[in-house]
Amino acid sequence: MPAVPSIPLFKVLPNVLRTARRPIEVFQEYHQIYGDNLLLSVGGSRRTHLTADPEVIQHVLQRNHRNYDKSEIQATQMAKYLGKGLLTNTGQPWLTQRRLIQPGFHRKRLDSLVTEMRAVIERQCAQLDAARAAGSTLSLHGFTRSAVFRIIARAIFTDGFSEQETMELNRTMDAIQAFIIYPVRMPFLRKPLRWIGREGKYLAMATSIRQRLQERIDERRAGGAQDDLLQMLLDSRYEDDGTPMADEQLIDEIMILFAAGHETSANALAWTIWLLLQHPEELAKVKAEIAAAKTLGPLDLDGVKNLPYLTQVIEESMRLYPPAWITDRVALGPDVANGYAIDTHTVVGIFIYGLHHNPRYWPEPERFWPERMSAAAKKDRHPYAFLPFGAGPRLCIGNHFAMLEMQLFLAQVLGDYTLELTTPAAEVGVKPYITLHMDREVGVRVC
Ligand code: HEM
Numbered sequence: 001m002p003a004v005p006s007i008p009l010f011k012v013l014p015n016v017l018r019t020a021r022r023p024i025e026v027f028q029e030y031h032q033i034y035g036d037n038l039l040l041s042v043g044g045s046r047r048t049h050l051t052a053d054p055e056v057i058q059h060v061l062q063r064n065h066r067n068y069d070k071s072e073i074q075a076t077q078m079a080k081y082l083g084k085g086l087l088t089n090t091g092q093p094w095l096t097q098r099r100l101i102q103p104g105f106h107r108k109r110l111d112s113l114v115t116e117m118r119a120v121i122e123r124q125c126a127q128l129d130a131a132r133a134a135g136s137t138l139s140l141h142g143f144t145r146s147a148v149f150r151i152i153a154r155a156i157f158t159d160g161f162s163e164q165e166t167m168e169l170n171r172t173m174d175a176i177q178a179f180i181i182y183p184v185r186m187p188f189l190r191k192p193l194r195w196i197g198r199e200g201k202y203l204a205m206a207t208s209i210r211q212r213l214q215e216r217i218d219e220r221r222a223g224g225a226q227d228d229l230l231q232m233l234l235d236s237r238y239e240d241d242g243t244p245m246a247d248e249q250l251i252d253e254i255m256i257l258f259a260a261g262h263e264t265s266a267n268a269l270a271w272t273i274w275l276l277l278q279h280p281e282e283l284a285k286v287k288a289e290i291a292a293a294k295t296l297g298p299l300d301l302d303g304v305k306n307l308p309y310l311t312q313v314i315e316e317s318m319r320l321y322p323p324a325w326i327t328d329r330v331a332l333g334p335d336v337a338n339g340y341a342i343d344t345h346t347v348v349g350i351f352i353y354g355l356h357h358n359p360r361y362w363p364e365p366e367r368f369w370p371e372r373m374s375a376a377a378k379k380d381r382h383p384y385a386f387l388p389f390g391a392g393p394r395l396c397i398g399n400h401f402a403m404l405e406m407q408l409f410l411a412q413v414l415g416d417y418t419l420e421l422t423t424p425a426a427e428v429g430v431k432p433y434i435t436l437h438m439d440r441e442v443g444v445r446v447c
Helices: 011-022 023-034 054-063 070-081 089-104 107-134 140-156 162-186 187-195 198-222 227-233 247-277 281-295 307-318 351-354 374-381 397-416
Strands: 037-042 046-051 138-139 327-331 335-337 340-342 348-351 420-422 430-432 437-438 443-446
Touching: 011 023, 011 037, 023 037, 023 430, 037 089, 037 340, 046 437, 054 335, 054 348, 070 162, 070 198, 070 247, 070 327, 070 437, 089 107, 089 227, 089 247, 089 340, 107 138, 107 140, 107 397, 138 140, 138 351, 138 374, 140 162, 140 227, 140 247, 140 397, 140 437, 162 187, 187 198, 198 443, 227 247, 247 281, 247 307, 247 397, 247 420, 247 437, 281 307, 281 397, 307 397, 420 437
Parallel strands: 046 348
Antiparallel strands: 037 046, 138 443, 327 348, 335 340, 420 443, 430 437
């Protein structure tokens, strides 16, 4: 059995701070030296099998998924602030919740969300009209982030939050998510963060969001039923005893839907627009496709099928800049994956960014090349070489929701407006928080 190359501690330790700040750069360097699978201690403590190998990833996420659970990063550290919703829950409680929530993301449900999504996007485009009229610039990420936060807020609470409350909620969620990376990436900072009151500050923020959510839930119970995700969660009943979800659990699930469902899509949209503004040929193709699709009928769940090239562009953008750039599992028992031994308790770091840039599966991995996402090209590739939404039983529950909102958003924005970058020559790098951000503010002008 081949041994997984292990990076000696004396090589990992000097890189601890650089790994905390620029983990992607460091992990990519390790993969170049040691291959697709390697062992290291992240943050100087956890024994991690880092992998950019689609065979190992398929084994862990799908073939032998029962031998793996979420590590303490998601199940404890993130759960502390965001609660035990689908993303952070584990074992049988996760499965029970997944079965209950899955119908909320079925096609019929998405179909009824199209009108809401389009209404939010249209209102959001008023910002583009205003910027054009005033000759002012917009923050690209700020624009996409507020759009998708409004979409997820409307999908959960059709009647819920005022505009001001939505934006406040957005700011608070973003602040919590930005803070979480410190205790996650630098375990040695956990106690100091508690001592200096930082942990308490963000826990208090999470508590204030939870209180607001509880108020909205109480209001809904007192008022009439609506056609939204909250209602679906309120009306659902556990198969075994027919009871409804407890409010604490309901709030956990809503927290997670907000957290998992907005930064990811907001980053994917910002990267996609930024890429297209630098690739005029591909942008022209996208615009022509959108114009043609609009003549064929309304852009709804069926209408977006007339946007195959735009879909390839979104996929290629998520290959280059996967919003969820890494995830992990911990081995419950000893295992062998693609010939490599994985010991009990080993954390498997599924390095999605590394997988998507692996030259063994992606020729010219740094090139933006949407044609490689055509159906024909996909047939010849390892099915686990492209995993923006994860895979196996814990595949992203919001994957179709996300694709739909991104297609609708881009069709509207790119179809109706001409955008340009305020500083087209400026380099933009990656900033890996929990999701993959741009490392600087990118401004756009509306012509
Ligand atoms: C471009 C957008 C998105 C990307 C790239 C993305 C990516 C992912 C990935 C990679 C996972 C799996 C994590 C793992 O296996 O450890 C995941 C899980 C999840 N995502 Fe998404 N996501 C996106 C949008 C959304 C949206 C819009 C929602 C909700 C409306 C959502 C809700 C969730 C939830 C609840 C889970 C946990 C599922 C479970 O474990 O059962 N995501 N997402």
